[in-house]
Every structure is written in structure tokens, then in C-alpha cells.
Amino acid sequence: MTAAHASRAEVDEAAAHLARLRSALSDVLLGQDALLDLVVIGILSRGHLLLEGLPGLGKTTLVKALGKALGLVVRRIQFTPDLLPGDITGNPVLQEQDGRRTFVFHPGPLFGNLVLADEINRASPKTQSALLEAMQEQRATVLGEEHALPDPFFVLATQNPIELEGTYPLPEAQLDRFLFKLDVPRNPVAVLERIVSERAIGRDPEVPVVLSADALVRLIDVAGRVFVPKVVAAYIARLVDATHPGQSAAAGGVRYGASPRAALALAAGARSRALLEGRLNASFEDVKALAPAVLQHRLGLDYAARLSGQTPAAVVAALLDEVAPHDRPLPASLEGAPR
């Protein structure tokens, strides 16, 4: 638990910084404001993000812009089936120094503040598990020796929903490590028109540095101290509990539901969203807004549900309809109450 709740001054200052960050990012990734908000919320929540979308929608551009705007060290790893764990963690290299030969650790691309794991599902499970440790423990173990990763450390992994042949779907344990799974939507025509007008292939857009890494850490600290009222915490608990089979009608086709880590992720995301909007406390609206991103990749559907075309996103939407934020309903005779 945090020592003290975020003060009004802290929240206002953080909101101002975040507004500048969003503005900078939205100048880079056109027409993706909702996605940008979720990415910023994920960063503020110290979360790792899984971006899923077709190639060419700006995922890599987003990560690069984010790194630049935040003054972070950005690393990019293109995952392939022959990628080995050492290729991402780094390897000890035999070096001769003063007539003596010693192994010196050469950090891999994992050692950055913002790691773009491109097409993560193309790597072998062995390599994926090396990334799993880094995401969970913020460290890499090479030949039994642990190496701490820089702080802050974020993994933004991408996944292509097509061309799944020859890929290694991420195991549930690894999926659970991602705070959000974000769908990168296709751009509408108006946005495409702007892209055509304002961008050119091979030229990255200019991104101003709006925050330092230290400032980001302070923002993350403030976000962690945003207050979550008891009623909101209760709502999160009921929502996560309802994802399990038998706990709600919406979870009828669910094989396994969300873990407590999902509840923590929802709470952290709600805090960050409140901070982004300059509020002192998280709210039901924050939880509702983030529930799809937090829960959909944590739900496993059974065979019948998948066969009937049900998707985790639809289940989450049904859950939000079914589980009311208020644990005590109003009578139908009071106008304004849901029927």
C-alpha cells in the first residue's frame, strides 16, 4: 500500500505532463487517440503491453515515438523462430585482458527501458520464457548469473493476427504478464488522408522530448498513489470474479477466468486513467473503460464457445452489462434506475 494518497497539486502537475505527452504522441500516430491513451495508461501502470494488429498500422512508430518523448532507451527485437534466449538477454563473451581470459557479459537488446518485441509469437517458447522472466522479475539470468534490467522497463510486444502458421501462441502464463492487450484498429479514410499528406516512407516524424525517465518514474509513483474508493475496488473484485465459469451468465463459455493479477491490473489501470484525467480517485468509468484491454487476453474460451464464434471481447462486453457497479440496486419504481 502507498503511504499517502496523491494530492491535488501532484495530480494537476502530472495531468499537465501527461497532456503534453499525449499531444506529442497524437502528432505522431494519427487518429489513434484511444490507443494512445491506453498505451500511456499502461506505461503509467508499469505494465507491459501486447499490441495486436495488422502490419503497417504504426505499432513500431508508436513505440519509437513513445521512447523518444519519454527520453527512454528503446530496443527492438524482431522475434523469429530461430531466435535464442541469449539473443535477447545477451551472452557472456570470452575476452582476454592482461593475459587473462574471462567471460564478460554483453547485454542483449533486452537491456533497454522500452523494448519492442515485434511479432513475439514467432519466437520459440524457450525464448518467450526468457522474456517472461524479464517482464515479471525485471531481470535476466544468463548462465546462472542475474542481471538487473534498467528502470523503468517496459515490454511492448506486437502480434500479427494473421499468418499464424509456424507461430508459437503465447502461453496463458505469459499472456497474464501483459497488463493490456490492445487492438490496433485500422485507420478511417480521413486519417489515412492525413497520413498520406503528412508522412513519407522512411522518414520518422519528429518527436519532442516531453519527459525524462526520472520524471516518468515520479509520474508512475503518483499514479500508484491515486485513491481507489472501496466501492470501485468492490466493483473490480466482482467483475473479475464474474469472469469465472459459473459466476455469471456472461461467463458461460469461459473455460478459465481472470486471475487476481487481472484485478490488480484493473486497479492500476484505473488509477492511471484517473491521473490522466486529472482526478484524485479512480472511478467506475475507469474500470469499465479498461476492462476489455485488461480482461480479454486473460479469458480462455471453451471449444463450444470458440466454435460458436464467441470472442473474449464479447464476453467482457457481456460481463460489463451483467455486473453492475452498484452492489445494491435501486427499485424499479425509482426513475433513473436501470430496469
Next chain:
Amino acid sequence: MVQANERFWRRQARRLARRAGFGFWFARWAPATAVAVGVAAPVLLLSRRSGASAAFGYGLLGAIALLAVGAAVLTRRARLRERDGLVWLEARLGLHNRLSAAAEGVGEWPDPDRYAPVFAWRGLRGATPVAFGAALLAAAALVPLTTPVAEATLPVETPVSWRQTDEWIKSLKEAQVTQPESLQAFEERLDRLRAEPARRWYGENGLEAADSLRDQLRSEVRSLATDLDSAADALEGGSGAGAPADTDRRRLDAAARGLSSRSLRLRSDLLQKLRDAGKAPNGLPPAESGSLARALRENAGFCRMSLRECREGDTDCLRVAARRPGRGGVERGPGPAPLTLDPEASKQEPGRLEGVSNPDMRQAALGDVVETTIGPHRVSPAPRGVTAGGRAAAGAGGEAVSKGTLTPEERRILARYFQ
């Protein structure tokens, strides 16, 4: 100001919670009550006809109250708390849980200006059936009915023998002829008869017991009077010779024994004087003896007067009897009817018709009246024919036809009797 904001929001939350609680309670209570009231309406009509509507009303109220309590118990879990009220308010007003946070001490309470009434009654569910049922009930309660009039419970007339016994006891008490304890025994027996249920008063046993009591009392009173007369005779018989003759002394002793050993015993002081007179070897002095004899005769008269058995020529008895209050008529109590002949001067006025009351039925019959007029005698030249109370015809073979004149009241009673 901050506190005022907090008070405002908390008050609003509590109000909403109360309204919600009532809504839940009403939704539970109304259907059951509507059914109960709907069923009760025809039952109320029937009960009104049978005259038990008050008991039914209390029963219905109790049932409705019971339903209300049951609904309250069933909806107690659904009742909102202040915290829930705050949540609903902030959700409806788009306050992003600011109220809940402020209630937990984080952030400030919003300005009440942001408040707008967001909850209103949509129409209580179940109110229509309840209103309909209540209207039915009201109609059942208020619609005029031709209620069968319950038969008036007329007071049961007590048996004649009771009344006579009671009357004699009262007379004896007033006259102070006997010892109070001896009268009390008769009173207690009479009270026991009265304590019996009215339906037994006229049963064979009841009437027999009442008649027996009356006859016994009458016999006792008669014996008392006889003994008193006998004692007075004995005293008067010995008064002339200075010393009482043996016969008189024996009569005196016998009378004194009788007066002291009966169920109805003579008053103690008189009895003592009588004993003293019997024991005195030379008898009492003439004056004292005469006084005692008069006292004994007077008490004997009281006894007869109580029984309304005045001797012929016993003017004292007649006078006292005539003075006794009464109503007159067939149901007369003791004493004469109003405006009856009285040994004393009455307020007779010319032209006034008065009934005649006379214990000696040979001299006066029911319905006899007397009128005094001022003026010359009016004598009918024609023979009178049949007179009231007289013999109408000689008949044949011992048959006799009598004709009497009755007062209207007496005529009504006779007619009722023969119906």
C-alpha cells in the same frame, strides 16, 4: 462550507436510500396486500351482515400489518445504506466516484450546485392493485346494508314468588319486627335463586324452589303474627286480675317459646320483655303489660301488613297498607294504585274518575271506578241490565255467565295472554 457540502450530499444519499428501501418494501408488500384486501372485501360484506364487522376489521388490520412486517423482513438485505446512496448519486451525476472518495476522506465534497434531482418515482409498482383492492374494501365497508335488527333482549321478568318474598323481607326489615339474622337467611336463599341463570328461573325446579321459599316465609310470618297475637291476648287476659292466670301464663310461655325458636325470630328486646313478663311471679304492672301487649299487636299487624293479609276491621293494618308505595294496575307493586280510595281524605274533585282499590275483593272488582259529581242525581229509569262484575245470565244447568269491565291496559294484557 466543506461541512455543509458533506451534510448536503450525505442527506441526499440517505434520502435516496430511504426512498429505495420504501420502493423495495412496497414492491413486496403491495401484491400480497392487494390479494388480501381483494379477498377481504366480500368477506367484510358478509361479516357486516352477520354483525361482526368490527372484529373482522381488526383482523384485517392485523393481517396487513403482518404482511408489512414480513415484507420488511424479506427486503432488509436489499435496503440501501448511505454509502450506496452516494454511489448512485455520483454515478447518475457523472461525479466519477468523487462522493465515495470524499466519504473516505480523499478529495473534497463537490459543490451542491452540481446536484440536480435525478431520481423520481416512476409510479409505485403494485400501487394500482392495492388502490383497487382498497376501493373494493371501502365499498364493502360503506355500502348500505339492510342489517337484520337483532332481537332486543327484553329483561326477563322475575318470578312472582321472588318478588313476593323480596317484598315481604323488605317490609319486615322496615318494620323491624324480627331479628335481622333470621331474615338474612331468607335473603341469602333468595340471592342464591337469583344467581341462577335466567333460563332456569322458570324451570320446574326453579319455580318450585321459589314457591317453597315464599311459602315458608309466609308460613313463618303468619306463625309469628299468630304467636304475637297469642302473647298479646295472654298479657291482656292477665292484666285485669293482678296476677296472670295459669292459662294466660302457659299461653305466654308457649308464645315466647315459639317466638324464640322459629326460623323467623322476634326482635330481641321484645322477646326479652316477653320472657321477663312470663317469669314475673305477679305479672307485669298493668300499664307496662298493656304497653307490651300493644307493641306485640302492632308488630303482629306489621306482619300481616307485610303479607297484605289485614284482618277485617284492622284499620291500622289497612292504613299502613294503603300508604305503601305502589304503581297500581295489574303489575302493581305493593300498595294501592294512584287515585284510589283511601281511609283518609283524598283530593277528590267533582267529575274526576278514579279506580277503586280494595283488598276485599268481595266489595270491589277490577275495573271498578268511582266518580263524584256535583248536581242532581241522574237516575236512569231503565233497568241497568248486566253490571260489571255481576252475573250476566243465570244460564242453565249450573252454567253462569259473568261480564266484567276491564281497563284498556288490563284488556291488552288479557289479549296477550290468550294469544
